Amino acid sequence: MKKMLILASLAAIMAIGSPIAEAETTRETTPFADVTGHWAEKDIQKLYIAEVIGGSEEFRPDEQITRAELLTLFVKAKKLQAGTPGSSPFADVHSDDWLSPYAQTAYRLGIIDGEWSEGKLYLHPDKPVQREEMVSMLIRAMGDSGKVNQFPWTSTMQTLQSYPDGGSVEKAYQRPFAFALQNRIVNPYQDGKLQPDHRITRAEAATYVAMHLLKQDDAQHAATGLTFSKKLTVQTTAFTYPEDKAEALSYLELPLRVGIVAVDPEVIPLGSHLYIEGYGYAVAADIGSAVKQDRVDLFFGSRVEALQHGIKDGVTVYILN
Known part of the structure; x- marks a missing residue:
């Protein structure tokens, strides 16, 4: 097994980034003056009604979307909770920036990897997305x-x-x-x-998100607000990798980090997004000879943390997608 921002403009944040207070009580129509008659109008409206995007005077549909804007769209469309404020895995995303919680969640779920340079991980959030x-x-x-x-x-x-x-x-x-x-x-x-x-435009991104990521009404809802498709009770164990994590890859060739977990693919399909009680968001990106049936092996950033976790029984796992 292989083990491996200048920030977006204020207008971009208003339309895709951090949540803003909404004055209206209904979202039947979009407030964007520049999407009327646009080919992506209906999909942009779907995202607005679903509260994936916020309100502003313009959406700027034909402008290029940035990496920060795109990952935020993905996290919001899947109705995922943003990460913990004050923590950022990326050297170029400050911990108190609006993007940090979204980047953290996207990183844990394997939606983004970032790029290693001189021992630091960078997101390059303002980079246009090809x-x-x-x-x-x-x-x-x-x-x-x-x-x-x-x-x-x-x-x-x-x-x-x-x-x-x-x-x-x-x-x-x-x-x-x-x-x-x-x-x-x-x-x-x-x-x-x-x-x-x-370079993908904001309109193109909105269309892909509306078609493929908006959560379905038949999903189940946990008391915590999580939207999930299946709930399991498992035993969790722990592993770590002491060497250069920039080179350490999981079975799905995602760089090892907190959030990468090993599963039995016959029980939890590889690639699945998970929420694990006491651990948080994770992606089923690895396998192991001892990881069978109802066992899930959790990656930790240090040996001390892995030992502290040990073996836990009766842990609830939500399969999110």
């Missing part, structure tokens, strides 16, 4: 990274080669992109090309 990165983030946010891991490389190559620019998709994004094409999560543009380096 289409191939958006597809990868979307697949992870949907909880389908386990399915991508099982997607054959031969099928990946065959799928991408059928498009004029399929060969330009970066290797790290090839399987997610091919999987998304095969499952009609994304489609080629009107010119028949994939345009993997195309």
